[in-house]
Amino acid sequence: MSQLTVSLYRYNPESDQKPRMQEFQLDLPEGKDLMVLDVLALLKEQDTSITYRRSCREGVCGSDGMNISGKNGLACITSLSQVVKNNKLVLRPLPGLPVIRDLVVDMSLFYKQYERIQPYLINNSPVPSIERLQSPEDRAKLDGLYECILCACCSTSCPSFWWNPEKFVGPAGLLQAWRFLADSRDQATEERLAKLDDPFSVFRCRGIMNCVNVCPKGLNPTKAIGHIRSMLLKQAT
Amino acid sequence: MANINKLTYDAVIIGGGGSGLRAALQLAQSGLKTAVISKVFPTRSHTVSAQGGITCAIASADPNDDWRWHMYDTVKGSDYIGDQDAIEYMCSVGPQAVFELEHMGLPFSRTENGRIYQRPFGGQSKDYGKGGQAARTCAAADRTGHALLHTLYQANIKAGTEFLNEWYAVDLVTNAAGDVRGVVAICIEDGEVHYVDAKATVLATGGAGRIYASTTNALINTGDGIGMAMRAGIPVQDMEMWQFHPTGIYGAGTLVTEGCRGEGGYLINKDGERFMERYAPNAKDLAGRDVVARAMILELLEGRGGGPEGDHVFLKLDHLGEEVLHSRLPGICELSKTFAHVDPVKEPIPVVPTCHYMMGGLPTNIGGQVLSRDAAGKDKVINGLYACGEAACVSVHGANRLGGNSLLDLVVFGRAAGLQIEQSMKEGFSTDLAVESDIERAMSRLQRLESSNSGESVAQVRKDLQNCMQLHFGVFREGKSMQEGLAKLKVVAERAANVHLPDKTKAFNTARIEALELDNLLEVAMATAVSAEQRTESRGAHARDDFQERDDANWLCHTLYFKGEPGVHRRDVNMQPKTVPSFEPKIRTY
Numbered sequence: 071m072s073q074l075t076v077s078l079y080r081y082n083p084e085s086d087q088k089p090r091m092q093e094f095q096l097d098l099p100e101g102k103d104l105m106v107l108d109v110l111a112l113l114k115e116q117d118t119s120i121t122y123r124r125s126c127r128e129g130v131c132g133s134d135g136m137n138i139s140g141k142n143g144l145a146c147i148t149s150l151s152q153v154v155k156n157n158k159l160v161l162r163p164l165p166g167l168p169v170i171r172d173l174v175v176d177m178s179l180f181y182k183q184y185e186r187i188q189p190y191l192i193n194n195s196p197v198p199s200i201e202r203l204q205s206p207e208d209r210a211k212l213d214g215l216y217e218c219i220l221c222a223c224c225s226t227s228c229p230s231f232w233w234n235p236e237k238f239v240g241p242a243g244l245l246q247a248w249r250f251l252a253d254s255r256d257q258a259t260e261e262r263l264a265k266l267d268d269p270f271s272v273f274r275c276r277g278i279m280n281c282v283n284v285c286p287k288g289l290n291p292t293k294a295i296g297h298i299r300s301m302l303l304k305q306a307t
Numbered sequence: 308m309a310n311i312n313k314l315t316y317d318a319v320i321i322g323g324g325g326s327g328l329r330a331a332l333q334l335a336q337s338g339l340k341t342a343v344i345s346k347v348f349p350t351r352s353h354t355v356s357a358q359g360g361i362t363c364a365i366a367s368a369d370p371n372d373d374w375r376w377h378m379y380d381t382v383k384g385s386d387y388i389g390d391q392d393a394i395e396y397m398c399s400v401g402p403q404a405v406f407e408l409e410h411m412g413l414p415f416s417r418t419e420n421g422r423i424y425q426r427p428f429g430g431q432s433k434d435y436g437k438g439g440q441a442a443r444t445c446a447a448a449d450r451t452g453h454a455l456l457h458t459l460y461q462a463n464i465k466a467g468t469e470f471l472n473e474w475y476a477v478d479l480v481t482n483a484a485g486d487v488r489g490v491v492a493i494c495i496e497d498g499e500v501h502y503v504d505a506k507a508t509v510l511a512t513g514g515a516g517r518i519y520a521s522t523t524n525a526l527i528n529t530g531d532g533i534g535m536a537m538r539a540g541i542p543v544q545d546m547e548m549w550q551f552h553p554t555g556i557y558g559a560g561t562l563v564t565e566g567c568r569g570e571g572g573y574l575i576n577k578d579g580e581r582f583m584e585r586y587a588p589n590a591k592d593l594a595g596r597d598v599v600a601r602a603m604i605l606e607l608l609e610g611r612g613g614g615p616e617g618d619h620v621f622l623k624l625d626h627l628g629e630e631v632l633h634s635r636l637p638g639i640c641e642l643s644k645t646f647a648h649v650d651p652v653k654e655p656i657p658v659v660p661t662c663h664y665m666m667g668g669l670p671t672n673i674g675g676q677v678l679s680r681d682a683a684g685k686d687k688v689i690n691g692l693y694a695c696g697e698a699a700c701v702s703v704h705g706a707n708r709l710g711g712n713s714l715l716d717l718v719v720f721g722r723a724a725g726l727q728i729e730q731s732m733k734e735g736f737s738t739d740l741a742v743e744s745d746i747e748r749a750m751s752r753l754q755r756l757e758s759s760n761s762g763e764s765v766a767q768v769r770k771d772l773q774n775c776m777q778l779h780f781g782v783f784r785e786g787k788s789m790q791e792g793l794a795k796l797k798v799v800a801e802r803a804a805n806v807h808l809p810d811k812t813k814a815f816n817t818a819r820i821e822a823l824e825l826d827n828l829l830e831v832a833m834a835t836a837v838s839a840e841q842r843t844e845s846r847g848a849h850a851r852d853d854f855q856e857r858d859d860a861n862w863l864c865h866t867l868y869f870k871g872e873p874g875v876h877r878r879d880v881n882m883q884p885k886t887v888p889s890f891e892p893k894i895r896t897y
């Protein structure tokens with residue numbers, strides 16, 4: 071039996087003037103490498119007021135993005151052995167977004183940037199009686215893009231998004247912008263590029279690559295942003 | 308009381324998973340004033356976890372494929388208590404519904420000629436079982452549910468659907484005539500309670516796998532729609548029928564798609580033997596899920612399980628090669644490494660049958676209208692209430708669902724409910740407004756929690772409920788054990804009625820939501836327990852040690868359970884498809 075100290079960000083708008091860190095001690099079961107989400111569930115059994123989002127508990131729904139000992143990640147697929155140092159775990163909400171309560175952030179701005187890039191296929195040609203055909207090679211261009219789970223780990227680790235969340239689309243939104251630009255079935259390339267062609271939407275990316283570093287699905291928004299950048303520059307010349 | 312905020316819509320959909328979003332899309336496109344209430348942001352719904360694919364005769368892998376063969380497989384898979392008119396509808400409309408998804412942008416995997424990739428799944432055949440294994444499951448790698456859910460959410464953004472995200476529906480509001488007139492719901496973020504009035508209310512709340520201790524289901528799968536309907540006096544159907552998926556990761560419960568076996572993987576016991584050859588000589592590892600799950604448990608009972616406790620078997624995939632695994636089953640490789648600490652390229656994955664899917668649910672017709680029964684035992688439509696997806700029992704799955712049929716069910720019947728509502732509204736469908744006392748009735752659970760000042764914790768009662776279901780209502784069942792389980796559940800019910808909510812603050816109070824969910828878990832568990840104890844036969848997923856044979860003379864029927872009743876009613880299975888001859892019950896072998 072080993073003991074874990076969990077330092078947890080607490081804030082309840084109804085009872086707290088300002089946020090605070092609260093420490094909890096937890097006895098861990100022997101021989102089992104718990105996930106961070108398991109730890110939160112155990113703490114919530116002790117103190118039901120502890121608040122966080124969760125759903126699938128297997129890394130595909132994107133509910134439980136949070137800052138885990140300094141790095142953004144999903145609580146359900148981050149094991150203690152990956153993040154605990156000196157028997158201590160520090161849990162904070164995703165940075166850069168308003169906190170609603172404890173680990174729950176207001177994701178409205180994040181979703182707004184996602185909606186802004188028109189995250190849907192645009193193809194106004196008559197619909198065929200079967201599916202639209204797509205070669206395996208063209209379909210392969212969507213790999214590494216469509217798998218995004220909208221957890222916001224990337225955008226909330228991005229300094230450019232912190233400074234300009236209203237104007238810079240952010241890595242998650244731009245990854246999806248590229249997902250549709252790259253789709254052989256989509257016909258709205260010009261329209262999509264026109265909406266991104268300003269100093270902020272795309273060009274605020276400074277290539278810091280925090281997004282790549284934290285993505286729990288191993289996706290690469292920086293690369294996608296590079297593709298969009300090239301298209302915009304090519305169009306301008 | 309009456310000062311709570313009221314919102315008014317033509318239609319309100321509760322649940323933002325596959326079926327709810329498909330219904331919402333239909334309604335948004337029809338111009339009706341529609342809102343989706345979802346307790347999580349829609350892409351966090353459990354549809355996102357579906358892996359292997361959506362089964363449908365689109366004739367890509369086999370140009371001669373025929374929806375009637377798919378229908379035959381589904382009827383057989385259901386062990387003959389699937390309604391044949393509904394299965395006919397699903398299988399015949401399916402291709403159109405799948406092509407619509409592709410047109411919306413769903414990134415299906417592709418064949419060399421550019422069509423949608425289809426893989427073999429369990430229980431699939433060509434030519435009514437005579438032509439060998441079919442490959443009928445349309446896939447986006449092993450992330451089909453994710454791709455489908457995101458695509459549907461995106462299509463709803465495009466259509467301008469209104470969302471009430473992170474709102475929790477508490478109870479249905481019914482008027483004096485017994486018609487459903489919207490719901491009472493909490494906005495989770497600020498804790499405010501609202502009355503959402505609507506002429507049509509759609510329950511698309513998904514399953515309730517969290518009644519079991521070990522499940523592939525998301526933590527949010529608590530049977531909220533089932534609970535709400537049961538409290539409103541509406542019956543549930545075939546609740547004894549729970550699917551245990553053969554391949555949940557041992558210890559974690561996370562799902563490993565049947566597509567693994569479709570791609571050529573197979574199960575082995577501790578001796579390395581491919582044991583399914585003994586249980587299902589023809590279909591082997593691609594027999595029905597109920598058949599495979601039982602075979603696995605028998606292997607364990609006979610001492611051929613692996614590990615120190617001998618309590619799991621293995622899914623062997625390494626012979627497929629790294630390239631196939633990484634291109635066709637990338638998500639499985641990830642999950643297996645994370646939750647089993649095993650790389651399937653090198654080692655087999657430890658697996659065990661795990662609660663996965665609720666075949667039962669709210670009885671509906673093809674248009675999603677929820678049915679009750681009148682005094683004469685005939686079907687009676689509940690005005691204003693619809694259900695689709697896993698919460699509904701239309702019934703296309705009967706006693707056992709085939710892999711890949713749940714995603715098809717979602718889109719076909721979400722769409723059908725939307726079409727039905729559109730049609731009804733055009734014909735001027737209307738019900739009387741609810742009065743204040745109707746709304747107050749739907750708020751009674753909230754009031755009870757607010758006034759609680761002592762009692763047990765939700766977590767403890769929930770854990771006891773889950774352990775009871777796991778122990779007494781698992782893969783194999785037996786009368787005496789189920790009666791013990793029922794007695795325990797009655798104690799759990801008394802405890803659940805007295806749980807304590809220590810924290811009564813309003814903002815994002817997830818403890819309050821969990822307390823409300825507990826009531827729904829309990830309704831589902833009770834319905835399951837009573838129905839399972841009553842059905843004295845073995846059929847599909849319902850396997851009894853004390854009644855090992857299927858009993859068509861007495862039980863070729865649905866069960867209907869009303870909250871609080873000690874037994875079940877029988878309801879006829881529909882055996883009259885409209886365009887094909889009916890499939891008569893046969894001995895079911897694979």
